Amino acid sequence: MTELWxxxxxxxxxxxxxxxxxxxVWQDRWKEFDLAxxxxxxxxxxxxxxxxxxxxxxxxxxxxxxxxxLACDRCATLFEFEVxxxxxxxxxxxxxxxxxxxxxxxLRKRKDGTLELDMGALLWEELVLVLPVKPLCDEVCKGLCPxxxxxxxxxxxxxxxxxxxxxxxVFRNLKIK
Numbered sequence: 001m002t003e004l005w006x007x008x009x010x011x012x013x014x015x016x017x018x019x020x021x022x023x024x025v026w027q028d029r030w031k032e033f034d035l036a037x038x039x040x041x042x043x044x045x046x047x048x049x050x051x052x053x054x055x056x057x058x059x060x061x062x063x064x065x066x067x068x069x070l071a072c073d074r075c076a077t078l079f080e081f082e083v084x085x086x087x088x089x090x091x092x093x094x095x096x097x098x099x100x101x102x103x104x105x106x107l108r109k110r111k112d113g114t115l116e117l118d119m120g121a122l123l124w125e126e127l128v129l130v131l132p133v134k135p136l137c138d139e140v141c142k143g144l145c146p147x148x149x150x151x152x153x154x155x156x157x158x159x160x161x162x163x164x165x166x167x168x169x170v171f172r173n174l175k176i177k
Contacts, residue, residue: 002028004120006050008058015051020123029124037131040067040080046123057092058117064126070135074143075151085130089122 048062142152147159
């Protein structure tokens, strides 16, 4: 997995601008987490301003833009999903977190006295947060036929359309006196 650590010891008080366009940062992670994402027509690109907030805190403000291809939840066809979001992230490292660093992964670490920020993990988080919970190619997508598997958006289905629940079949001939 491609890591993207940024050393924070030489960030001036007014902050520093960074640009991240390495596609391996994204693609390695979606392979690692086995997500059905594919590169889109426009590469993912993040621009971020990193500003120190005292000695043990950092504020990251940025934008994430580009596109990815997702599979529709109803018809399983790939469609282009535009990513365009702004984000703010505040990370603080205090004495309690220093003791817990070995237990849980953090976005910040001290390495040889240098404070570093894991921008790869932070940007991955922002991408995952912007992805839809139920990706749809179109709000009116008809999906696939449960009987024959045809894409109902492109062709009609010739299967028997019995929409009733088979568990309730006993009640179909019930007559009330």
